[in-house]
Amino acid sequence: MQYMITSYTLFQGHPQTRLSTMDMANIAEYMRCNKVISDLDLEETLNHESMAERSRKRDHCNLQDTVPDCLVNGGNMNTQEMLECFRNEVNFSSPLFRRALAAELGVSKMVVDNELILESGVEFVQNNAHVPFFTGVARREWAHKKPEYYQFYRYTNISHAHVEESVRKIIESAYVARLPGKVSNATVDLISNATFLRYMNDVDFHFDMPGVVIRLQDLEADIEFVAPCQAEVEAYARAGQSNVFVYSFDYIPRGSLIEEDKRFYSMFGDNSVLITRKDMTTHGFKLDAFHGLDHAFIFTQGYSSNFHIEPYSKRDRAMSKMLTRMLANFIIQGANPSTENFTWPMYTNDSAHYVSLNIPPRVIRGGCISQHRVLE
Helix, strand or coil, rough: CCCCCCCCCCCCCCCCCCCCCHHHHHHHHHHHCCCCCHHHHHHHHHHHCHHHHHHHHHHHHHHHCCCCHHHHHCCCCCCHHHHHHHHHHHHCCCCCHHEEEEEEEEHCCCCEEEEECCCCCHHHHHHCCCCCCEEECCCCCCCCCCCCHHHCCCEEEECHHHHHHHHHHHHHHHHHCCCCCCCCCCHHHHHHHHHHHHHHHCCCCEEEEEHHHHHHHHHHHHHHHHHHHHHHHHHHHHCCCCCCCEEEEEEECCCCEEEEEECCCHHHHHCEEEEEEEECCEEEEECCCCCCHHHCCCCCCCCCEEEEEEEECCHHHHHHHHHHHHHHHHCCCCCCCCCHHHHHHHCCCCCCEEEECCCCEEECCCCCHHHHHHCC
């Protein structure tokens, strides 16, 4: 049996762009090295590589080993010819090249299983959905982003103008950059103003720095995770796929989350530096389920790609056992994640239900995936 399991806490964003002739021509300019990926994007892409490896990679044009011959000697090409050139000669299998190019162009995904995706995500799903689907997001996907990411370094109230500027930056980088066509500055202003009112204009909100950061995190997460996931789920339902199961991962452990990351800095040469950070819910600070946390409870005991839970409690084990059983049942029982003690309803156009994964789990009836986050 074929099926699909995805987690928006694993993959940042969703294929939201359509490759127009202009888009492809722009990408080709980077392939030919007529345009160069910025040093900032290259640095961010290579910061897990040793200094020697960084130097070696930077010797190549835009992290490519070779420039595609069809782009150099192929003459003027129409859209179809350029597409065939991309498919046959561009090395999209290089993760570093893909990551740097995506960061430079502001695109989340361009290639799936080595295939160039030309349609928007919703169109692609509606035209191709034919297998059971299991997907979800974390309660607050970007809750782990620190204030420094938004250029906030002091615990003080933020000015109205500064917050407006921060909202506009997110709209430009996370939303407008992924639209299939260009929009005017007046339209961007209108979207930014409406977004500011939606996320920042509360009666009791006084623009304190932690509160601003939380709202910016939610805004960015809604654009990059929640809205695309909701659109994909609805596209599956419209395509007539009945076995669609959706969740919001809301569980948070009571112990500490120990995050470890090895990075290379020029002052230390080829010696990596281990960075350790500890997060936990304390008085006055509530930790929310964030990007990738659910993977620490799937076929593992509190370990994810770069963090672990300490101590790993009996409650955490119960969460792991439940989530692992649900995933296994989805595969084994013919696309049904229900367990002996919990019935998981399917998501359809007539009954837009999803599950809040917590101890205990509960069914959220109707509305979008982030509805219970907004209401609580």
